[in-house]
Amino acid sequence: MMTSPLRLLIADDHAVVRAGLRALLDGEPDLEVIAEAGSGEEAVLLAAELAPDVVLMDLRFAGTDGVIDGAEAVRRLTTKAAGTAVVMLTSYSGRADVVRALEAGARGYVLKAGPPEELFLAVREAAAGRIGLASEVVGHLVGQVVSPPPELSxxxxxxxxxxxxxxxxxxxxxxxxxxxxxxxxxxxxxxxxxxxxxxxxxxxxxxxxxxxxxx
The missing domain is CATH 1.10.10.10 (Winged helix-like DNA-binding domain superfamily/Winged helix DNA-binding domain)
Structure with missing residues (x-):
């Protein structure tokens, strides 16, 4: 029995990045990009309207003051599109960014420079209600658990x-x-x-x- 592909929304402020991600994701038989957004605000509106299974959300959007970042967009999505999972897709791997995104409600965190397989896995894990993290991100978080964070003087x-x-x-x-x-x-x-x-x-x-x- 054929199952419907996972419906995805890409949110990134760079059109070239969105086009590349669309081509990459649409190449997977169980994934389908249904819409794109160029800002966090637009992503929230489209997610509320289209109810995708997963939103791929950039962490930081360029623009003037007042533009919400990816973490804030995730918070808004949890109320306006509660059934949609969010995977952060970003260039920033700092522990503070990862924790902020996960605390906001993201179900995954993947680096743009990582292998496509990590992205595919994170999307599928998030859609299934689990957490999908890039291996580098897991390393950061595990390191913090194993070794207590150094204190500031x-x-x-x-x-x-x-x-x-x-x-x-x-x-x-x-x-x-x-x-x-x-x-x-x-x-x-x-x-x-x-x-x-x-x-x-x-x-x-x-x-x-x-x-x-x-x-």
Missing amino acids: EREREVVRLLADGHSNRSIAESLYLSEATVKTHLVRIYRKLGADNRAAAVSEAVRRGLLELT
Whole structure:
């Protein structure tokens, strides 16, 4: 007995990426791309209208202020298209990004640079109600479980608090009576310890770990 293919929605702000993914996914007999979205907002609207089995969601969308990111789109999808699973397909493998996406309700997390087989598997796992993660992502998460995350020093916490307040490197240096070079060194260590690749992700992860409270 023939079964219907899984119906997919691709959400990415790059048309070339969407076209490549469509060609790749439509090549699988049990997968069918039914629509594309160029933003998180559009993905939420289309998912509510079309009720796909799985949405492949980019983590970050380019645009002006007010554009929602992939994690926020996932949160909205859980209420507007509750029966649809979401797999994040992104270039960002930092632990903070992975955790944020999964906490938002994503059922999978796959890297754009990974092998197609990982993407296919994640889509099928998510559609079946399971979690589909790229092997590299699993390695990050398992490493954090096996080895407790390194603690931030008091000075590093001060730097993160100033980051959260929107201070530039120069402003942080002046506030803490440090050189800008020393501030940059602290940032490198903070990013490594928090598994972040930018200032916003570092602040988000510090809040998640209870190292920082935003008022």
